[in-house]
Amino acid sequence: MTDHSQAIATFDAAIAQAKGVEQAFAALQALTEATVGTKLFTYMSVDMQAELARRAYTSDPTNYPASGTKPIRYDSWFDVVHKEHRYFVANTIADIAKVFPDYELIDSLGCQSVVNMPVVIGGVLIGTVNMLDVDGYYTPERVQIIHDVLAVPAKLAALVAAR
Template sequence: MKVSDMTQDDINAALAAFDTSIAEQTTPESSWTALQDLSRKLIGAKLFTIMTVDMKNEVARREYTSDAENYPVSGTKPIRYDRWFDIVHKQRQSFVANTISEIATVFPDYETIKSLGCGSVINIPVVIAGQLLGTVNCLDVEHHYDSQKIVLSQHLAIPAKLAFLAASR
């Protein structure tokens, strides 16, 4: 089934599968894997990563990746104050870019993104108790995150919060 052909029953089944997976998780990695599986079912993602933020120290850290070779879980990188920051951190809205040229305006690693066959991105902020904990990052081919997938991505908000909490316990 294509992501664009999802029915409400398909969405409910994907959410139920996530619920079962997260209930059985025993490691942070399994929480992220459950969220990755749900994201791929609902909106698609060739590349899936989780970033956490530490605003006190103004750094972000990749906590999980579906491609450890090209996007390893590693140290921290400084927070950049730009258009992406305004949308995700200040407005607490998802950032969407559907071409590699749009991506290049905010991500310095756009050439690596392009080399992986990705040309669109949706970064979903995860906010709990008024604090931005991080983002769920899904990347796919150019023009992938159309209006229908953006609407479907709203189904990831509560599961993402749950995955962040489960991974931190």
């Protein structure tokens, strides 16, 4: 098993000083890059009462700005992430195209694989951490690192961002 203690210590120091969405998720993005890697990193907040999702943080503000809202779509992705609180993993652009209408933009950015990690607090999905990279990147081993190393820091980042 890889030792991620330095990356976690760096995250701990950053999140301890973080104020607001940008700093909280920048700290989580840095931890993600140091442990599992990602070409594109975003955080979507979820408001199920209003049935809206909003990109609250992005590593690519040009192509994926943190602004506006989009309606929640009830599909197979929704069932996996929202209902079952499981990770959604797709390792080809063909699989991404089945659930994301912006798959052509995703592909144009050199991203053909994705992990959407649900952020659940108090039994309620409050958002998703979205990591995208090249074709086939999110192997079972990398998904396990995401689960083991990033799940709790993602919850902490979401709570700090909401303050």
